[in-house]
Amino acid sequence: MGQFGLWLLLATLSTGAFAQTRAWLDRERINAGETVTLNVETTGSLGNSPDFAPLRGDFVLSASSSNSEMVPGKNGLAVRSQFSVLLQPRRSGRIAIPALQVGTERTQPLALEVSGEPANAPQGAGGDVFIESEADDLSPYVQQAVGWVVRLYSAVPLLAGKIDQPVPEGASLMRVGDDAQYSRDVAGRRYTVVERRFLLVPERSGALSVPAALFEGRSAPGFIDQIMGGSGDELRARARPRSLNVQALPADAPQPWLPLHDLSLRYRSTPQELRVGSAATLVVEATVDGANAAQLPELQLPPIDGVQVFPEPVQTDDGFSDGRPRVKLTRKFSLVPSRTGPTRLDGLRMDWWDVAGGKPRSSALPPLSWTIAPAGGAPASAPAVAAGTATALADALPGGVAANAAGAPLSAAPAGGISSVWALAALLFAALWLATLVWALHLRSHPASLLPKPAAEATADASAAVKRVPVNVPALRQMIDLADFDHIATVLRSLAHPPAADDDALVERLADPAQREAVQALRRARWGGGDGVAARAQLRQAFAQGPSWREVEQTAASPLPPLYPPRAPS
Structure with a gap:
């Protein structure tokens, strides 16, 4: 029992049985002369630090850091640690970042694209401090998720500062994730770049004016300034204001309206057989380019005849790449058959709008078929x-x-x-x-x-x-x-x-x-x-020892026969 x-x-809970160790880059594509930050997060012992030695052949490593915090875990509190290291590529092209050992676990392999040409010099390059902003799409659709990036360039050490991006009228603007920090060579000078990401969602069609991003701060005092009691110079920078041309909702747009750059679906795992009374596991994964998890419909399986479906909470992995949001959704389903015989799962289907091609598209999973077997040793008449x-x-x-x-x-x-x-x-x-x-x-x-008992005693x-x-x-x-x-x-x-x-x-x-x-x-x-x-x-x-219930009073049955016989159900 x-x-x-x-x-x-x-059967009704989420096991959360996904990896406890993961790695990610703050950017997946960089230009020559830039650096990128590799982050590794693990939940476990404080002594489990990643082995970065396999990276030294393709990268120069610097500015490593780490921090730890206590978080709720399966068996109480657990230690979650994050390790970061700055990588400077030794060559251009596609560079594979191998799986790294972290204690008894390993991270997933990653890849970095390094352009052979340095990035074009932004407006204001050559000064001590300048700022720029850009959108990943200058002609988005209504309610399309637009990646908005603000970059602050500083050739001098900063003591304090603040980046401000005003919210445009007729759109929502939400900050996404933490700031990325890296180095870039621009116009013969080495700059430290702070990159801040936003999600910009236009609410109506027509021209959308985005106010200029602003920076106000103070540089760190030099050696002479410190001797003279100085506190550094005040610094200010202003980006160019930008304008977007927002397109209206197309007449043939699928509903619900889902404007994206790409959407792909796949089965992470599928059961080989189904058996009455036994739970089988099916895992679906959706990879979305151009939206975050909050903008997407829930992953749901179509109904399966003769099978109960127990969905678990969706696991999300949000990111920001190529200047726009991306997300991977993973959901596990427990399938519990209630009868024998053939059954079929029609493939999950999601309709969306291709913002680059300007046409409706659909992504679908192939159908699956099974013949449900009886429970172990049970006859076919069990249902x-x-x-x-x-x-x-x-x-x-x-x-x-x-x-x-x-x-x-x-x-x-x-x-x-x-x-x-x-x-x-x-x-x-x-x-x-x-x-x-x-x-x-x-x-x-x-x-x-088996002997007869009074009704009240039988109830007890x-x-x-x-x-x-x-x-x-x-x-x-x-x-x-x-x-x-x-x-x-x-x-x-x-x-x-x-x-x-x-x-x-x-x-x-x-x-x-x-x-x-x-x-x-x-x-x-x-x-x-x-x-x-x-x-x-x-x-x-x-509830460490289980629930404690109050006694529910039982109404004793009358020893006398009913005045009228029970009425048969109609």
């Missing part, structure tokens, strides 16, 4: 038994769900996954199955229990049988650490006997004041802008 309980809880049990559950489910439980397979879920109501139905079905198994084993070992025995079903505490702790807040609330409500109808009922049913307050913190994190990290820690501590 413990293994089944673990599967039951893990019919399951359907009969679902019918018996009809009276215990809410109205709309009861009708479906009696007349349709549980896999008839809406596109893209299973709703919280169906998750509750699955949990009820599993709880009833477990209780029935315990009862059957009890009868087999205690034949005397049934209640005790339900209470004897244990809660898998390790799985519950893992769910609190990894699942999203909606899943946590759904599972906690379903662990009550009978299940709590809503969060208010859940709070009333809990006997421990600390657990009731933890559920309230969970509600604030879900709906009221509360602290999610603190709520998760509070839940972890309060």
Whole structure:
């Protein structure tokens, strides 16, 4: 029963089983004479620093740095460390950055494109400080994500300073990520460049004027200035104002409107077979050029006949390359068949607008087909038994769900996954199955229990049988650490006997004041802008030994026969 309980809880949570160590470049393409920063992030021991020795053949390494912080992990607090090193290429062309060893893990390999020609000198080159700004597309569409980059060039050390990019009228402007810092040779001088990235989204068509970016700061005092008590020179720089020509929404644009440079889909992994009652894993990946994660529709699978789909939260990897945003979305789905026989998954499809080609396009995954096998050693008629049990559950489910439980397979879920109501139905079905198994084993070992009993005594025995079903505490702790807040609330409500109808009922049913307050913190994190990290820690501590329930009063059945016979369902 413990293994089944673990599967039951893990069916509705996110395991987050993705790499804990990653590497990335602050830019993927640079010009001759420039440097690039390589970052490596790892979660683990403080002693796990990356081995940069394989890079020395193609790069000159300098200005290495590191920092660490404590973050919530699967088993409590963990150490997350980030290491950075400045790379100056020894040659031009495509340079492969190999996988780097970090403790017992390795990073993914990367690639850097180095142009053989230096970049054109910007306006203002030759001065101590100057600033420029540019867009990746001068003729974007309405609601297209435009990469906006502001670069500050400084040939002298800076003591303090501020970069300001005013927001244009008729568009939104949002800063993206951290500033990138590198070196560049311009007009015979060596400059330190601070590059700040923004996401510019036009809200209406027509001319869009973007105000000039500004810099105000102070240079570090030289040796003579320090002796004379000076504090450095005041520095100011102003970029040229820019103007964009925003195009209107095309007449043949697909809906939802999704203007992009490119979109590709692929299966990261697919199950080789499906078996009734067993969970199989399917992972989908979308790579998008020209948007961030917040602008994209959710990755959802089409419905699969005879299969329940449990989606996990989307994993996002946002970046900024070639002057515009890019993102990689990865989502894992658990597929749980409820019947035998053939089934088919129609490929996921996403329609979008090609901003470079000016035409609608579509990206799709190929369809997949399986023949669902019976459960291990189970006869092919097992789905019919399951359907009969679902019918018996009809009276215990809410109205709309009861009708479906009696007349349709549980896999008839809406596109893209299973709703919280169906998750509750699955949990009820599993709880009833477990209780029935315990009862059957009890009868087999205690034949005397087959004798008739008073109705009130039988009700008490049934209640005790339900209470004897244990809660898998390790799985519950893992769910609190990894699942999203909606899943946590759904599972906690379903662990009550009978299940709590809503969060208010859940709070009333809990006997421990600390657990009731933890559920309230969970509600604030879900709906009221509360602290999610603190709520998760509070839940972890309060439910460390499992939930503590108040006793639910049982109404004793009358020993007298009913005045009228029960009415048959119509």
